[in-house]
Amino acid sequence: MHMSLQLLLLLPILIFSILESFVKLFIPKKRKAVSGEIVLITGAGHGIGRLTACEFAKLKSKLVLWDINKHGLEETAAECKKLGARVHTYVVDCSNREDIYNHAKKVKTEVGDVSILVNNAGVVYSADLFATQDPQIEKTFEVNVLAHFWTTKAFLPAMMKKNHGHIVTVASAAGYTVVPFLLAYCSSKFAAVGFHRALTAEMAALEKNGIKTSCLCPNFINTGFIKNPSIRFLPTLEPEEVVDKLMKGILTEQKMIFVPSSLSFVSVLERLLPERFQNAMRRIMNVKFDAVIGLKNKAQ
Incomplete structure (x- = not known):
């Protein structure tokens, strides 16, 4: 079939898809039940992981809670048990592939x-690049990206056998838009978003429609990981707000979860607007946080 005719045949699908998406904006999606589901959360000893565990406990x-910090893990488990949940904890180093596979x-x-x-x-x-030590760069990718591969390879086969499951990738707004002095982090989160999108496409290609995927992309969160973050026009998010949006996204099987939701427009604009305008916008947004700058010393 001629290419132009094939493209023409796609037009009705495009129109229908746009109309369908518009109608769905006004129809609340039913939340799925997760009672009795076995939920594994990595990094469950603090912050977003702990709050997410408590929500699933409710x-x-x-x-099943994983973290490298035994003390934090035990605190999360105690909170979840108070909520009536059955909890299993494992001290796992998510930068170590064999540790992940063994605990899986x-x-x-x-x-x-x-x-x-x-x-x-x-x-x-x-x-910045020169102040980030080589082992730190390696660990950033091991935990933020590669661990997703190892956990998914370990647990996805059982999901595929039943054609039932849900894989959630906690990424960042830094997986769509870059920030100076977070070079390794941004790179790893771009990879995490790519992992989510490629995995979603792969499940569709294999016709495993019962396996759902979600990806969380929030702005700066007040968890202490990044010191003194600020960005003009956008507030620093509280963990409770992010987890509320994350849980809603998981339970309604939302593929991309942007917090705040306006970040979804930023991801589109970055692909459309000229570079000069984008640079001007970054200056206006005035993103700030405490960072070690070694580049100036290197240049001298």
């Missing part, structure tokens, strides 16, 4: 097949 899910085997034996995987663990080093 919904009567069975929790334990989870399958001791708990069962994970049906909701929340890849939340992350690290950030706020510094």
